[in-house]
Amino acid sequence: MSKTPLRARRNGDRGPAEVLLQRIERRTAHVSVIGLGYVGLPLAVEMAQAGFTVTGIDIDEARVRRLQRGDSYIQDVPTREVKALVKSGKLRATTDFSVLKKCDTVNICVPTPLSKQRDPDVSFIVAATEQVAKHFHRGMLVILESTTYPGTTDELVLPKLRQTGLEVGKDFFLAFSPERVDPGNPQFNTRNIPKVVGGVTETCTQVAVALYRQRLETVVPVSSTQVAEMVKLLENTFRSVNIGLVNELAMMCSRLGIDVWEVIGAAATKPFGFMPFYPGPGLGGHCIPIDPLYLSWKARASGFEARFIELADYINGQMPEHVVRLCSEALNRSGKALRGSRVLVLGVAYKADIDDVRESPSLDIMEKLREHGAKIEYHDPFVPSIAFAGKRMKSTALTPTTLRRFDCVVIATAHKGVSYSAVLRHARAIVDTRNALKGKRSNKVVRI
């Protein structure tokens, strides 16, 4: 992709693209981010650290108030950094969308959940786009970052912005750039994860690439918004399908009396052509359990059945029930039934060392155990309380005495700070869904 067409005209008739590009390169552009969650807040902070004046917009008043005080609510974003940026005036937060009138760029980072029927719920994208359209102006760059089905930017966002009478690629610029952030990952973050960008026109791509290049280490332009949208769905479908495969293998190995963890560990010694994925209690978080279904929905609408995606979703969805069966097996060894037993679920965050419980399979396991008549408590060093069975439940402290109080402990998330040797020493029966007790042999442990 060449930058020549934009640069060549710099000294003559400066169109909106040249003006915006210059503002971006001089970092005088006013940047905005809609949706200040796990994706939007780190991005807003990076852009402010690049030297842009950044305004974050969110409908959640409590979040906005905390940011205005310089207080971070996202684990990977240190309060110290937010405070410094707020103090210097580089970062602001508001619930007032009219600020968009003064913004040169806007990144949309709102949620994309599933509806009750497990179809894409793009209502947050639609609501955010309507706000952008309301305060739209010539020269604006709009980038959608929310994960969504291929075609969303062109079919949903573009028509709303075109209604303003402005022309894409000339008067305004529109692109899609998938967010790949991995909360809790100490090595990869918003800044050093390569950023894929696809614009509606080549100029749209150039302007969007220029914005990200001011701060992000690697930017990867692609030929269209649809390709950029599909990249993210390929990545997450790849994970979902491979996890589905090892989950099926784990259930198979359990029937055949083979240790699936040992099998995967040995297979992973192959230096080429194999990538290890691990079984677990089910998929969680706002991405892997949801995103592939955006793709299968879109494929279905075009008369194509995405069978790998549907099968992986089915198998991964069976895992909480499988864990409940393992729990029954563990209790059975000491002549106990699930009904009336006290079960401690260890870890409710959907993955290790984070505080996010969205779509967490632990909650599903807890609910199923409760339906079987078990008395449930949980421990999670990152999650002090959760909504469970219509009430607020607090995390139970993890001590030798409390561990001995339970008939069974289910290790559902392998947070690093937990002493699993203490769990092994004091718990009466254990279901280990994460191989947290790797290499430790004991009759009281049932592994996935």
Ligand SMILES: NC(=O)c1ccc[n+]([C@@H]2O[C@H](COP(=O)([O-])OP(=O)(O)OC[C@H]3O[C@@H](n4cnc5c(N)ncnc54)[C@H](O)[C@@H]3O)[C@@H](O)[C@H]2O)c1
């Ligand atoms: N969490 C992740 O690890 C991750 C990683 C990659 C991609 N994504 C994708 O990024 C998108 C955002 O996910 P997230 O985890 O940051 O969500 P989040 O729930 O943490 O944050 C979304 C924010 O958007 C706000 N919001 C909702 N509707 C709004 C509106 N109309 N206007 C303004 N603000 C609004 C919410 O109040 C919330 O603060 C999703 O599409 C998700 O699939 C998430």
